[in-house]
Amino acid sequence: MAGGKTVLAGGNTKSWKLLLGLRIFAFMATLAAAIVMALNKETKTLVVATIGTVPIKATLTAKFQHTPAFVFFVIANVMASFHNLLMIALQIFSPKLEHKGLHVLSIAILDMLNATLVSAAANAAVFVAELGKNGNKHAKWNKVCDRFATYCDHGAGALIAAFAGVILMILVSGVSISRLLFNSNKFSTTKAPATATDVP
C-alpha cells in the first residue's frame, strides 16, 4: 500500500536527502558567484600621458557592467540560484506531489536547462577574463589585469565559485534524471510492489 507510491516522495529516502544537499550547495555556489561579480568594482587613478614634465592623471573605473559577458554571468547565476531556491522550497514543503510523472520530468528538464545555462555563462566569462588577463597581441588588445589587480582577483574568485556551481548542477541533473528513471520504472511495471524498496 504505502510502500509503492510514497517511498519515492518520502522525506527520508537517500536520493531525496542527496538531492537536497546538492541543491543547497549549488544554490550557495551560484549565489556567491553572482554576488562577488556584481560587487566587483575598482577605481584607480592612473597616469595616462606625460606632457613635458607634467603627468596627466585620469581616474579610471573597472566595473563588471563594462563587459557584456560578465553581465550575462551575473544574470545567469542569479537565475540558477533562484531556480535552486525554488526547487529546495518545493522539496521541503510539498513532498506529496512528486510521484506524478510530469512533475518529475519537468524538474529533470529544468535542472538540465539550468546546468547548461550556468556552464555557458561561466565559460563565456572565463574566456573574456583570459583576454583581459593576457591580452591578445594579434588583435592589439592590452592587458587589463596588471593595472586593476583587485578587480581581476575578485573576478577570478567569482569564476571559481561559478565552476563549482556548474559541477554541482551537473550532479543535481544526474540525480534528477535517475529519479525520473526510477519513477518511470516503478510505474511501468504492472506488478504491485510488495516490498518497500529504498531509492538507490
Place this chain on the structure above:
Amino acid sequence: MVKLTQRLGGLVLRFAAFCAALGAVIAMITSRERSSFFVLSLVAKYSDLAAFKYFVIANAIVSVYSFLVLFLPKESLLWKFVVVLDLMVTMLLTSSLSAAVAVAQVGKRGNANAGWLPICGQVPRFCDQITGALIAGLVALVLYVFLLIFSIHHVVDPFLLRKS
C-alpha cells in the same frame, strides 16, 4: 509504424546535428584573412583567439560523437548511456558557443572601457565567416536540445505511453 517514424526522426535529427557541427568546424578553420595597411600586414586566423580554438575542438568532438551514435542499434542497452552523453554534449556545445560569441562580440564592437579596438573593420571577410560558423554552431545546439528530449523519451517513457 509509430516506432519506425520515431526512430527515423531521431536519425534525421542526429544526422542534421552532425552536419551542422561539421559545418561550424570547417567554416571556422578555413577563415583566414590577410589585411595590409601601409607596410604592416595583419593575418587574422581563428587560432589567434583561445575561445575559437575551444569552439573548433568542441564542435569536432560533437560531430564525431553524433557520427558514432548514428550507427547505434535500436535495442542496445547503451541508449541509457546516450542520454547522459547527450546532456554532456549539449553542455559542451552551449559553453563553446557562448564563449565564442562573447569573444566575437568583443572583436566586433571592441571595448571602449578597456581601450580595445574592434578588428572587424580591417578583416570583414574573416568576421563574416566566423559569424557563419557561430550560426552553424547555434543550429547544432538547438538540434541537440531536441535530441536530448528525444533520447530521454526513448529510454524513460515518462508519460507511461508504452504498455508493458
